[in-house]
Amino acid sequence: MKISMLTGKHDNSLPRHEIARGKNNLSLLFAKGRRLKSGNLMMMSASVGSQRAGSGASVRVLFTVGKRLVPKAVMRNRIKRLMREAYRLEKPVLLELIAGMAPAEDGGKGVTFIAILYRGSREAVPSLPVFRTEMRTMLQSFAKTAARSASEGDER
RNA sequence: AAACCGCAAGUGUGCAGUCGCUGUGUGGCAUAGUCCAUGCAGAGGAAAGUCCGAACUUCACAGGGCAGGGUGCCGGUCGAGAACCUCUGGUUCAAGCCCGGGGGCAGCGGUGCAAGCCGUCUGCCACAGAGAGUGCAACAGAAAGCGAACCGCCACGGGAAACCGCGGUAAGGGUGAAAAGGCGGUGUAAGAGACCACCAGACAUUCCAGUGAUGGGAUGUGCUAUGAAAACCUCCCCGAAGCAAGGCCAAAUAAGAACGCUCUUCCCCGUCGGGAAUAAGAGUUGCCCGCUCAAUUCAAAAGGGUAUCGCUCUGCUUGCAGAGCAGUGCCCUCGAGAGAGCUUUCGGGUCGGCCGCAUUAGAUAAAUGGCUGCAGCUUCGCCACUUGCUGGCGAUUCACAGAAUUCGGCUUACAGCUUCGGUUUCAGC
RNA sequence: GCGGGUGUAACUCAGUUGGUAGAGUGUUUGCUUCCCAAGCAAAAUGUCGCGAGUUCGAAUCUCGUCACCCGCU
Numbered sequence: 001m002k003i004s005m006l007t008g009k010h011d012n013s014l015p016r017h018e019i020a021r022g023k024n025n026l027s028l029l030f031a032k033g034r035r036l037k038s039g040n041l042m043m044m045s046a047s048v049g050s051q052r053a054g055s056g057a058s059v060r061v062l063f064t065v066g067k068r069l070v071p072k073a074v075m076r077n078r079i080k081r082l083m084r085e086a087y088r089l090e091k092p093v094l095l096e097l098i099a100g101m102a103p104a105e106d107g108g109k110g111v112t113f114i115a116i117l118y119r120g121s122r123e124a125v126p127s128l129p130v131f132r133t134e135m136r137t138m139l140q141s142f143a144k145t146a147a148r149s150a151s152e153g154d155e156r
Numbered sequence: 157a158a159a160c161c162g163c164a165a166g167u168g169u170g171c172a173g174u175c176g177c178u179g180u181g182u183g184g185c186a187u188a189g190u191c192c193a194u195g196c197a198g199a200g201g202a203a204a205g206u207c208c209g210a211a212c213u214u215c216a217c218a219g220g221g222c223a224g225g226g227u228g229c230c231g232g233u234c235g236a237g238a239a240c241c242u243c244u245g246g247u248u249c250a251a252g253c254c255c256g257g258g259g260g261c262a263g264c265g266g267u268g269c270a271a272g273c274c275g276u277c278u279g280c281c282a283c284a285g286a287g288a289g290u291g292c293a294a295c296a297g298a299a300a301g302c303g304a305a306c307c308g309c310c311a312c313g314g315g316a317a318a319c320c321g322c323g324g325u326a327a328g329g330g331u332g333a334a335a336a337g338g339c340g341g342u343g344u345a346a347g348a349g350a351c352c353a354c355c356a357g358a359c360a361u362u363c364c365a366g367u368g369a370u371g372g373g374a375u376g377u378g379c380u381a382u383g384a385a386a387a388c389c390u391c392c393c394c395g396a397a398g399c400a401a402g403g404c405c406a407a408a409u410a411a412g413a414a415c416g417c418u419c420u421u422c423c424c425c426g427u428c429g430g431g432a433a434u435a436a437g438a439g440u441u442g443c444c445c446g447c448u449c450a451a452u453u454c455a456a457a458a459g460g461g462u463a464u465c466g467c468u469c470u471g472c473u474u475g476c477a478g479a480g481c482a483g484u485g486c487c488c489u490c491g492a493g494a495g496a497g498c499u500u501u502c503g504g505g506u507c508g509g510c511c512g513c514a515u516u517a518g519a520u521a522a523a524u525g526g527c528u529g530c531a532g533c534u535u536c537g538c539c540a541c542u543u544g545c546u547g548g549c550g551a552u553u554c555a556c557a558g559a560a561u562u563c564g565g566c567u568u569a570c571a572g573c574u575u576c577g578g579u580u581u582c583a584g585c
Numbered sequence: 586g587c588g589g590g591u592g593u594a595a596c597u598c599a600g601u602u603g604g605u606a607g608a609g610u611g612u613u614u615g616c617u618u619c620c621c622a623a624g625c626a627a628a629a630u631g632u633c634g635c636g637a638g639u640u641c642g643a644a645u646c647u648c649g650u651c652a653c654c655c656g657c658u
Contacts, residue, residue: 013176017190020521064521073204073558078525085526088176115521128526 014088020060020113029062029113036142038134040120041083045142047112058111059094061087065118079118079125086131087116093136097143114142 020029033044063083065076116135120126 015176015190016178016523062521074556077558080521081525085176089526 012088012091014084014091018058018060020062020115029115033113033115034145036138036145037119038138040118040126040130041134041138042117042119043138043142044115044117045112045146059098060111060113062113062115063087064115069118075125082125082128082131083116083118083135085128086135090132090135090139094139094143097140098146 029044029046033046036043036045063080065079067076070076070079
């Protein structure tokens, strides 16, 4: 954590333009996104503009909690804040992995959308370290599958 | 003093560091940005429920009816605000909110034989109309409302008697939530507002007090008319929808309109004037009448050729020819019309975006958070002695709950603390 | 932001001019059978979500409140 703090402040920031938004993009993401499941989280990802993820591409992320799963607005807000904090702290891992991949063929103009959904229980909210470890393993597996699809090439 | 209760009021953990988020001011730049630096601001008492109301916006607004809705006594210098006027101000309207008052019901106390009356008392009341109409009042009871006779009481008739018949009677019994003014007396065969005294209530007229609801008094009438309108209803009152309101900008595709061009087809139709009809669309913000607007159909839009019934005229061979008029049939061009395609233009409008959005929050998968330390609170454990609601150490927890146009009121949720009120217990005087 | 619906026995639902709260399934007991199932007979089971009000009387009428479900760009 200290090392990541020393490498640069911007790696840990999460300004608003890195938050995914727009109804069309998000409906596409939920309709065609690739899914990864973990204990408390589920991740969906899709690329827009380029055919696949690659180095140089920007990443936009979204955090959401279902109203039916967690009825209380305060609990929903707290879970989303914890997920956003976990992503913010684990973001350098993702950036290093993407930088190590083969560069995208279009020069990095595409955008990769990631949605992170909460699927845990509605009473007991997990603590921040739990979210961090789950987020780290999930981002690593995401980068692995993305790299494999990049090496296989795009057949679409 | 303690415990408990309270839809009683208030408060609703604090400070510092660090990593981040949103808005905004200022400054910087070989890079003018999705940049950097820095300052400031950044959830609540309920932000919730959406139960009332107001602002604001759009639509509507000659008028009438139906439906729907209304917590419908009075006053206020309480009220978010709004409208108007003669504009330093005034008037009016305005919530299921606040304060005060009036009236009613129940309780309590006093008084009286009783009915009743009185009250610096307590609690409750959606508090217009049941003397406009319709319907309802289970069971019980004779009878539950165009006024009633079961028992009882009394008179008369019959009978030896028990009793029967017939009539009178609402004082008594019984039923019921409710039984037709109350108590006492006169009176009577027995009774009855039949009559009288004292009360209660209704209606009409009138006087006084009060801003008013209303209260008090006088005279007269009739002696009485049940409850319920949160059953229908009558009277009175009430525009609707809502920031997903509304305004602006504006892709792609499809469809629409106008002008022009090209191609195909031709069943029906073929010149006045004035207008008529249709089924039914839109608006009238729940519906209808009425009103307004638009639409559709017919009417619109002309020339030629040919055949023929009829009429008129001319010619003569007197029954034929020619010309004209009108009608009818057929054909051609043309027109309106239908279909397809193309060019240009236009309007509506979807995705999306901006405004609406602020006066110390202003987002749009929705910012106000994470971590650390110290202090505070709750609970638990251990230790210490000065056994006290004491001190220390460690752990744990920190209620209800998250703005989305704004404001006022209501309701609901709520740990701990403070204050207030009530009940109980203990101690002292 | 606006609008609508539901709440009754363990479960699914009825219940209207307001007047003793019901059906089916299930449960229990008995009969039948060598035993079980099926069948027959009987029984038990209710703060009508909660709190007020109107009424002589409320599941029903009115108001408030709680929980759940649905619709509207």
